Amino acid sequence: MPQALEGSQAIAQAVALCRPEVVAAYPITPQTHIVENIAKLVADGKLNCEMVSVESEFSAASVVLGAVAAGSRAYTASASQGILLMAEVLYNIAGLRIPAVMTCANRAVAAPLSIWNDQQDSMAVRDAGWIQLYCADNQEAVDTTIQAFRIAERCELPVMVCMDGFTLTHTLEPLEVPSQEQVDGFLPPFSFARTLDPRSPISVGTLVDPNYYSEARHSHHHALLRAQEEIIAAADDWGQLSGRHYGGLLQVDGPEDARLGILTLGSVLGTLADAREEYPEAPAAKLIKLRSFRPFPVEALQQACAGLSDLIVLERALSPGGGGIVGAEVRAALSELPDAPRVHNFAVGLGGRDVPLDIYPRLLAAAQSSGPTRFAIFDAELDRLPEGDR
């Protein structure tokens, strides 16, 4: 039966259903509610788990690294500056192939300081070697969190579940919280083959000379590419159990023969889906939800975009001096197609700016009226800037 839950509350319950043994975190907006809800479950005796309150995100990630290395299922959550402070440890967790799970409550990165939502934090650590899954709504975030533990543990890779701060974390929605039996049937107890054991000491993550580094990176890269199968399998198996499926790597929605497409990640999907109903007279368009950003699903993307004349890539991040981050990768992937669609790359909703419904017809019009846009911040109001900055 659905319950009305705040996104953060639901994520805390999903994490608890996965029976973590260690949770370490440092509070940061908009992640705080998630960890506080887990702390309450521990305090109420509903979750048997070591809750470690640390003094920084660097330590939170380090505790998780150590806990998993010692054989425990471990979880953390953070956002924005917190993710950046963790960055060194995130690379280590991935390089050591530690199957940890974390939630990124996506938030803008300073300066200027903003507590509101965009995805520049998780995008800033896209190269850390983590799997990154982006959720469009709170139910998907609940289900993806459960899937994340299985994907992580089967692939021996860490998984970052990204959900938009406030838009999802602080919003109440009717949600299905899975039963403990469902989760136990899906996610077996954690058993880590490389568990540290004081009786047979080993050293991990040590200094390697140039003889080994390239091979280590190659195998890490290919482990991530192979993880696509586990991501799909987890989505399918969970779909069978729960009746809810969000696509494995990506999901395409809309008329088969549409020539226009919009690709995006996260909660903007919901806005676009609503807008499509609100503006039935707008030209037909496919909505492509990119669920897995790492690994980047090149083949699935090429299939999804076959037959499109124009593809709008919408993202809540940018690489200053470069342009769109997702847009650049989509362009690279589609360049292998013989009739690649024109790609129009826009950032929207940076620093929590509302993405209104009427952005949908405006985007479609922009895609049809001119040549491809290499990159632009679609909703920036340039007339508010000094002339030289426009």
Add this chain to the structure above:
Amino acid sequence: MTIYTRGGFALPGTSVEFKTGSWRLQRPLHWHRDAPCHTACPAGEDAQAYLARFAEGRLQEAWETIAGANPLPAITGRVCDHPCESGCNRGMYDDPIAIHNVERFLGDMALSEGWAYPVTAPARGAVRVAVVGAGPGGLSAAYHLFRRGYRVTLLDALPEAGGTLRTALPAYRLPRDILEREIERLLAIGITFLPQHMLGRDVSLEELRADHEAVFLAPGRQQSREWSVQGSVPRDLHTGIEVLQDWISMGSVPQVSSAAIVGGGNTAVDLARILRRAGAEAHVITHNALPGPDAQPDDMMAALPREVAQAMEEGVVFHEHRGIRRLILRGEKVVGVEMVRMKKLRRPDGTLDRVGFEGTETVLHVDQVIPAIGQDVAPDGMEGPLGRKPFFETDAWGRVAGHDGIFAGGDARFHSRGTVSGAVGDGRRAAEAIDRLLRGLALPEEGTAEAIAFEKINLHYYEHAPRAREPVLPVEQRTGCQEIERGLNSEQVAAEAARCFSCGTCFACDNCWTLCPDEAVLKTKELASDGSHYVFDYDYCKGCGLCVHECPCGFIAMEDEI
């Protein structure tokens, strides 16, 4: 013991170790501001407050909230021009709340349920205050003085209380039984009412002053202004107010087939409607403009726009921006008038000046001309405080300069709004001023409370909802005294109360408590002194301002701390 709950959907655990309040540059504050319906109400009613109580199902408390300012809601709910609705912020979103219908519903319910006025009887030997004139202003003053613990003597020249409500408001706007019942029970709280007591005839102002510590004068305007066209006056001249009062008290109407009524006030419009009901052609000739979006406020006729619209439906012909240049007489009997277009010119000081526009003369054939150009105060017995003026010069509290202990209000006051709610407000303010005078207290500063602006409302939290429309008597049935506008039913009224934005007043939506990322908003079961259930914990609030933005009704504001 007060119990504080921290965090809407996440109780605090480890994060209370980190006092993020030290990062703050600005802090949020609860900031109650008056809703525009409240600041706009001449009677001083806080519609937001009673709509909120209504929405919570506390109907009697809702009525008591009104009765704290206005003892006549069943009457004002019908006859007021409801500036509250013109001010309502919801009007900029879809339609204003039908506040007058809620007021009327509660007023009627108080009558049928017999809810007691929120008053206690004054002590034996309490100070006496006299009120002259039992119209809306005098009734209001008497009631508010009684509430404040004074023994009140209320005088009126007529046999019954009500003043203009009884003598100048047709029953199709204000049914007699409502008028009777509301006034009767108001007087019954313990006001000493002396009917047929005329100042200057039955008692002098000096005698009143001798027995009473203060006197409030609200005699209305009973003396019609003199009227002629270039010195000529028809033989059978009756003024509008005379004709109207004759119809209301005796049901008699001049037997004419057509009439020109001169003037743009409610008397002119009511008179025209009465003549229409008697089968005559009725023309209203006014120097001013008809109400409408294009009319300039200082050029608009004084009658209530609603009444003008209904009169037009009933076939009254309006001639706006017209004056009478000449009476066309056969002997001394009127057979027509020559009208001229009045052009309005703005003087250098911004006021309007009217001049006749040559060459625009037109002739209107009518049997009678009835001037309804207004009345002045009949000076009998009040010559002193009037000082030869046609009305009382007072300050905002009703004080008459140079006459200590004498107050005046209602239509008799210069710059009167000329409305029932305006008179009710005059009575209330004068009662407060009298109370302060007699207790030796200074009057409070004139408030300049600005209503909360529409821009402060976060519209994301309100859904569009149409305003309920009251049933209106079809034009063909408007022949007698049957009330034209009917009330809304209880479901409709409840829906109207639920449409209120609650501008500037917390309605406990929990948004701040739920959304605060630092769980720095604490919730209490008890109501805090600022009228909300929430308290900011500044040890943790880092000043992000999210609560300010997400507060639907503008109750939270940000304040610089450095």
